[in-house]
Structures are given as C-alpha cells and as structure tokens.
Amino acid sequence: MLSVSPYLKHFDPTSAQIEGAVWIERRLSQLRGCFADPKAYDTALEHDDPLVYSVSSFEPATNNGDLHIGLGKIMPGRVGSEYFLTRGHLHAWREASEIYIGLSGEGLMLLETEGGEARSIPLTANSIVYVPGHTAHRTVNVGSSPLTYLGVYPAQAGHDYAAIANNNFRQVVIELGGQAVVMNRQAWLESHPAR
Ligand SMILES: [Fe+2]
Numbered sequence: 001m002l003s004v005s006p007y008l009k010h011f012d013p014t015s016a017q018i019e020g021a022v023w024i025e026r027r028l029s030q031l032r033g034c035f036a037d038p039k040a041y042d043t044a045l046e047h048d049d050p051l052v053y054s055v056s057s058f059e060p061a062t063n064n065g066d067l068h069i070g071l072g073k074i075m076p077g078r079v080g081s082e083y084f085l086t087r088g089h090l091h092a093w094r095e096a097s098e099i100y101i102g103l104s105g106e107g108l109m110l111l112e113t114e115g116g117e118a119r120s121i122p123l124t125a126n127s128i129v130y131v132p133g134h135t136a137h138r139t140v141n142v143g144s145s146p147l148t149y150l151g152v153y154p155a156q157a158g159h160d161y162a163a164i165a166n167n168n169f170r171q172v173v174i175e176l177g178g179q180a181v182v183m184n185r186q187a188w189l190e191s192h193p194a195r
Contacts, residue, residue, distance in 0.1 A: 006060060009021070009058055009069075011056070011071055013103060013104065013148060015073075016054060016056060016071050016072065016073030016146070016148050017056045017071070018056045018057075018058045018069070018071050020058075021056045021057055021058045021059075021071075022056070022057045022059070023054065023055075023056050023057075024054065024055050024057070025051055025053075025054045026051075026052050026053050026054070026086075026087070027049050027050065027051055027052060028041075028044060028045055028048075028049050028050055028052055028079070029045060029049045031052060031085075031087060033165060033168070034085060034087055034088075034168070035079045035080070035082050035085075036082055036168075036172045036185055036188060036189060037079065037080045037081075037082060037192070039080075040079050040080025040081075040082070041079050041080075043080075044079050044080075050075065050077060051075055052074065052075060052077070052084050052085075053072060053073060053074040053075065053084070053085075053086055053139075054072070054073050055070050055071065055072050055073075056070070056071040057069070057070045057071075058070075058071075059155065061155060062155045062156070063155065064155075064156060065155075066154070066155035066156075067152055067153065067154060067155060068152075068153055068154070068155050068157070069150060069151070069152050070150070070151040070153075071148070071149075071150055071151075072086070072139065072147075072148065072149050072150075072151060073146050073147070073148045074086065074105075074107065074139060074140070074141040074146065074147045075141065075146055076105075076141055076143060076144050076145055076146065076147075077141075078175060081174045081175045081176070082172055082173065082174055082175075083140050083141055083142050083173050083174075083175065083180065084140070084141050085138055085139065085140045085141070085173070086138055086139045086140075087138070087161055088110065088136055088137060088138030088139075088161075088164060088169060089136065089137070089159045089160055089161050089163075089164070090114070090134075090135070090136045090160045090163050090164060091133070091153070091157040091158055091159065091160065092157065092158025092159060092160045093154070093156050093157050093158055094114070094133055094134050095133040095134070096133055096153060096154045096156065096157035096158075097130065097131060097132050097133045097153070097154075098130075098131040098137070098151055098152065098153040098157065099128060099129070099130055099131070099151070099152045099153075100123060100128070100129040100131065100137075100139070100149050100150070100151050101127075101128050101149060101150040101151075101152070102123045102124045102125050102126060102127040102128070102129075102147075102148075102149050103125060103148040103149055103150065104125050104145070104146065104147070104148045105124070105125070105141060105143050105145050105146055105147030105148060106124055106141070106142055106143030106145075106147065107122070107123040107124065107139055107140055107141050107142060107143065107147040107149070108120045108121065108122060108123060108139075108140045108142055108173055108180065108182065109121045109122075109123050109129050109131070109137055109138070109139050109140070110136075110137065110138040110139075110140065110169050110171050110173070110182075111131060111135050111136070111137055112135065112136045112137075112164075112169055112170055112171075113134055113135050113136075114134050114135075114136075116170065118169070118170040118171050120171060120173070120182045123139060123147070123149060136163070136164050136169065138169055140173045140180075142173060142180035168185060169185065170184060170185055170186075171183065171184060171185060172184075172185045172188050174188060
C-alpha cells in the first residue's frame, strides 16, 4: 500500500508553512537595494529589522516534469511610502513559467519581460496569476494584513536574482493618499530629487 505522505501535504494558512518544507525568512536588512528610497530604507533599519516575507518551499523531486511549490507570506508594511515586497526574480531556466494562486490579503504582482515591458496584476484571495517565461516577477503587499499565496513552478526553473538586481524593476508601488499607486521608478525618483 502506498504511503499517502509523498502525495499529500498540509499547510497552515496563518503561519504560511507547509509541513516538512524548507522555510526561509527575509528581513528588511536582507533586502538592501530592493526599495527605491535608500534614505527611507536606512531610516527604517535604524528602528527595527522586521520580517518582510517568508517562503515555505515544498520540493518533492527535481527531475524533468516535476513541480515545486512555494507558499509565500508578505507582511503588511512600507519603507517610506513603498510597500513591502519580495526581491523578485527571473527563472534561471528562462522558459519556465509559474502560476501564483492568491490565498489571503491584497497584493500586486509586478511582471516585467526581459524586453522591458512592465505591467502590474492584482493578486488577491481566489485569484490566479499566470507568469509566462522570460518574465521577472515581484510580489507586493498593498493591504493591511499579510498577503499569502502559492506559487507552482517547474522543478528545473531555478531563481536568478542577479539579472534584475542592478536596474531593479521599472515600476514601484507607492502609497499616495491612502491608495496604492503603481509608478514608473524613474519618474518617481525624479519627483523626489532630495533622495
Ligand atoms: Fe518564480
């Protein structure tokens, strides 16, 4: 009789942990260079080093055709006026696509092709976002509660953080008058010359 355990995993939607899975945490101090306003970043770090996001990864096998699953949780918060976010990445295997399934909270995904075409897509409970290959993706919590989601991707996808680290994403998500506003990064930086 087959054991059910390789085929069934439970997860805790509150802690966003998958049973027996690898767990990583990213605190603010580990996200230098991700936020648009370095002064606000340093100021925030002087006060605290909060947990920004965590990912619980279930990776049952790594052969061609296998899938990996990540359960992400981004805390509510901002650095200056910019909402908490993930580092974002391209897949090392550029052709690899991914599906994000929103579980709770209110978020946005920033998608950016290698050709520089940028867009933002809502990620909320009961929504599915398809991320095609050759597309950098970052998740942003624009709500007042944790944003949780599942990401399902080919086991061979890999994560390439360096490719976007130099120029960062072209869009930023800013709180303006109580609303989340997506702006071009350069335009936002130019509107804040003091930084
Ligand atoms: Fe991914």
